[in-house]
Amino acid sequence: ILNVEQSPQSLHVQEGDSTNFTCSFPSSNFYALHWYRWETAKSPEALFVMTLNGDEKKKGRISATLNTKEGYSYLYIKGSQPEDSATYLCAHSSNTGKLIFGQGTTLQVKP
Amino acid sequence: GAGVSQSPSNKVTEKGKDVELRCDPISGHTALYWYRQSLGQGLEFLIYFQGNSAPDKSGLPSDRFSAERTGGSVSTLTIQRTQQEDSAVYLCASSYAGLAPNEQYFGPGTRLTVT
Numbered sequence: 763i764l765n766v767e768q769s770p771q772s773l774h775v776q777e778g779d780s781t782n783f784t785c786s787f788p789s790s791n792f793y794a795l796h797w798y799r800w801e802t803a804k805s806p807e808a809l810f811v812m813t814l815n816g817d818e819k820k821k822g823r824i825s826a827t828l829n830t831k832e833g834y835s836y837l838y839i840k841g842s843q844p845e846d847s848a849t850y851l852c853a854h855s856s857n858t859g860k861l862i863f864g865q866g867t868t869l870q871v872k873p
Numbered sequence: 874g875a876g877v878s879q880s881p882s883n884k885v886t887e888k889g890k891d892v893e894l895r896c897d898p899i900s901g902h903t904a905l906y907w908y909r910q911s912l913g914q915g916l917e918f919l920i921y922f923q924g925n926s927a928p929d930k931s932g933l934p935s936d937r938f939s940a941e942r943t944g945g946s947v948s949t950l951t952i953q954r955t956q957q958e959d960s961a962v963y964l965c966a967s968s969y970a971g972l973a974p975n976e977q978y979f980g981p982g983t984r985l986t987v988t
Contacts, residue, residue, distance in 0.1 A: 766915075794974030805877070806916075806964070808976040851916065859904055859968055859975060860929055863916040 768852050768864035775842050776872050782838045783867040785852030789833030796861060797826055797837055798851040806851060809837075842871045875899070877980035879965050885986045886955055894950040894983045898967030905948050906968075906977060907932075907940060911961040919963075922948060923970075955987045 767786045775781050787795060797809040810819040815830040823840045839846055849868045853861040878897040886892050898905050907919040918932040922942045933939070937956075942948040952959055962984050966977035 796974070796976075798979075803981075805979040805981050806966075808978070811974045811976055813974050853916075855974060858921055858923075858929060859970075859977065860906065860918050860921050861908070861916070861966075861977065862918065863908075865915040 766852055766854055766862055766864035768850075768867050770867060771865065772868040772870070774870045774872065777843060779842050779871075780838070780840045781842055781869065782836050783850055783852075783869075785835045785837070785864055787833050787835070787852070787854045787864075789830060792830045792833075792854070793857055794855045795828055795830075795835050796853045796855060797835070798853070799848045800851055800866070801848040809850075839869070842869070844871045844873050847871050877965055877967055877978050879963075879980040879983050881983060882981065883984045883986075885988060888957060888987055889954055891951065891953045892955055892985065894952075894963050894985070896948045896950070896965030896967075896980060898946060898948070898965070899978055900946075901969070902967035902978070903945065903970055904968045904975075904977075905942060906966045907948070907950050908964045908966065909961040910964070911958070916964065919950070952985075955985075957987045960985055960987045 794813045798806040800806040810826045812828040817828040825838045828835045849866040851866045853863040880895045905922040908916045921929040937953045940950045962982045964982045966979045968975040968977045
């Protein structure tokens, strides 16, 4: 994998459903993996920065895992709420902090 | 405290005109990044500043694009002789240092439309 790839591209769920997205990234020369949430008309907001293989991070109902050896990360949202509707971006960074982003997963949570 | 600010929020310009986009990073943040999102594309890295120096300009798409940073603070991205393919949302981000894995704090972006 040369680029950052995210799947699915978009997702529609009902309020209360749990969901997850996938981010694949180059496993060679790994430095850090970032997750951002980008709501319409707002700035992208950092969710997690992960560096260690096997890392798991949690913020409220949102959690993420990291596998640097195989080059993937999962983002989980438990009990989705309408306010979770946004585009979720994954990016890997070099030691300068330069971010290489995937295309994002757009989540729509219906009440 | 104040976040990253960008101006203008929207800019419509005619093809061939020059435009300047401004970014005010969070005070004390030494690293500053410019990205853009073209229609249907992901966020794309343009340039990185550490202080007033730009050690990585690899994402600038052509020599019509340039950027500078003064006083270790404000940055300006200039696009000369704009083309329709320059239409995009231009985002600025800042962080404490250029050393990952610091979080980057993003501004609200400038939506550029070239007619």
